[in-house]
Amino acid sequence: MDIFGLEVSPGSICTFQENAYDQLASTEQAIADALKGEPVAGADETGMRVAGSLWWMHVLRTNEWTLYHLDPSKGHSAIESMGVLLVFAGILVHDHYKVYFRYAALHVLCNAHHLRELQGVVDRDCNHLAARLQRLLRLAWHLSKGFRKIGMQAMPEIIRQRIDSLFEQTARRAQAEEAAYMERVRQRQGCDKVKNTKAFNLFKRLVEYKEETLRFMTNFDIPFDNNGSEQDIRNGKVKQKISGCIRSEKGAKWYCRIRSYVSSARKQGQNVFEALLIAMRNYDNHPLLGAE
Numbered sequence: 001m002d003i004f005g006l007e008v009s010p011g012s013i014c015t016f017q018e019n020a021y022d023q024l025a026s027t028e029q030a031i032a033d034a035l036k037g038e039p040v041a042g043a044d045e046t047g048m049r050v051a052g053s054l055w056w057m058h059v060l061r062t063n064e065w066t067l068y069h070l071d072p073s074k075g076h077s078a079i080e081s082m083g084v085l086l087v088f089a090g091i092l093v094h095d096h097y098k099v100y101f102r103y104a105a106l107h108v109l110c111n112a113h114h115l116r117e118l119q120g121v122v123d124r125d126c127n128h129l130a131a132r133l134q135r136l137l138r139l140a141w142h143l144s145k146g147f148r149k150i151g152m153q154a155m156p157e158i159i160r161q162r163i164d165s166l167f168e169q170t171a172r173r174a175q176a177e178e179a180a181y182m183e184r185v186r187q188r189q190g191c192d193k194v195k196n197t198k199a200f201n202l203f204k205r206l207v208e209y210k211e212e213t214l215r216f217m218t219n220f221d222i223p224f225d226n227n228g229s230e231q232d233i234r235n236g237k238v239k240q241k242i243s244g245c246i247r248s249e250k251g252a253k254w255y256c257r258i259r260s261y262v263s264s265a266r267k268q269g270q271n272v273f274e275a276l277l278i279a280m281r282n283y284d285n286h287p288l289l290g291a292e
Contacts, residue, residue, distance in 0.1 A: 020261075020279045021254045027279070028257050031067050031264055035084045038062045040221055042093040043085075043100060044229035045074060048236055049245030050252045057236045057256075059229055060084050066232050066263035068256040070246070075099055091219075093226045096205065109212045110226035111137055114202075121199045129174035130199070133206065136167050140217055141224045148220040155217040163217065168210055175203035232263060 035041055045058045048070065056074040060067045060082060071078035076099050079085055085092070085103045092105035095113050115137060121130040140155075140163050147155055154160075178200040186194045196204075206213060216222045239246075239255075246252045258279075265275040 016280055017254045017258065020276065021257050023279050024257050024261050027261055028067070031065050031260055032083050034065050035060055035062065035067055036087050038065070038088075038090055040091045040093065040223070041084075041088065042223070042226050042229035042232075043079075043097075044095065044226060044233050045097065046233050046237060048240050051248055052245065055252065057233060058082060059233045061229055061232045061263075063228070064264065064267050066260055066267065068236075068260050068263075070252040070256050076102055079103075091215075091222055093223055093229070095226055096209070106215075107212045108215045108222055109209055111141070111213065111216070112225035112227055114206065114213065117198075117202050121202065125199060127174070127199060129170055129177065130202075132170050133167065133174070136163060136170065137213075139163070140167075140214065144217055144220060144224070153220055160214075160217045164210070164214055167214060168207065171203050171206040171210070175200065175207055178203055235259065235263075 040062065042061050043059065045056050048055050048057045050070060050072075053072065055070050055072050056078060058069045058071065058078055067082060067084065069078065069082045071081065079099060085100075085105065088103065088105050090105060091108055092100060092103070093108045093110065094100045095110045101107060115134055118130045118134045118137075121127045122134070143159065143163075144155055155163075178197060182194050182197060182200060186192075216224050236259075246255060261275070261279060262272055266272055
């Protein structure tokens with residue numbers, strides 16, 4: 001309407017979406033194929049309403065490619081239907097959703113999540129060890145950025161080992177102190193067992209997944225966090241906030257394929273309006289296929 005001064009009927013919009021969906025099948029496959037060969041990719045998932053039910057939007061992404069998938073399942077069947085992680089052999093950055101550990105990628109955990117969870121422990125319990133772990137993570141990231149600026153590909157081994165050792169010692173000490181606190185609570189209540197505290201579970205995870213947490217120090221191509229995936233998946237939450245839900249399974253498929261195309265086109269510097277025109281006109285030279 002803003003471009004041509006004409007109103008577009010809802011039926012025309014649906015037709016445009018369906019045509020674009022049909023023409024972008026090969027492009028969606030090209031995006032999936034490109035992601036399979038990427039050295040580093042991010043993954044995330046979030047709930048969305050589809051036809052009145054809770055579905056899950058999954059995203060796999062890099063700085064050039066984005067692939068969306070909506071599915072009633074949050075688990076491995078939905079992730080595998082995207083057709084990427086079963087053969088992906090690179091580095092996968094995620095938020096510690098355990099299903100991802102089923103796949104043979106080299107895993108990296110989001111430290112933005114760790115910093116937020118540690119801040120929660122500090123605010124709730126005034127835990128000085130949680131604050132120390134925060135400082136170690138921030139120091140490691142600050143040093144990594146500095147070394148990268150001078151052309152290095154990884155943190156010097158002696159510094160990396162020192163941070164690694166301090167982080168493990170602090171996390172183990174924090175876990176032990178929280179376990180001792182839980183034991184005092186158990187004795188005071190006179191029960192056989194008490195539920196693990198959130199702080200204990202966090203410290204335990206940081207000990208068990210120390211390598212996945214600190215892997216960004218070993219290769220500066222690995223991001224410190226998974227914020228890129230969270231930014232890519234945010235559009236789905238905005239859409240849900242505005243329109244309430246996607247009204248049909250067909251609409252969910254339309255949305256994911258077209259959104260994958262639009263997001264990837266924008267990342268590659270394509271004009272989104274022109275890219276959509278190409279998709280609806282059934283040109284053979286799709287911009288993303290040409291950039292493959």
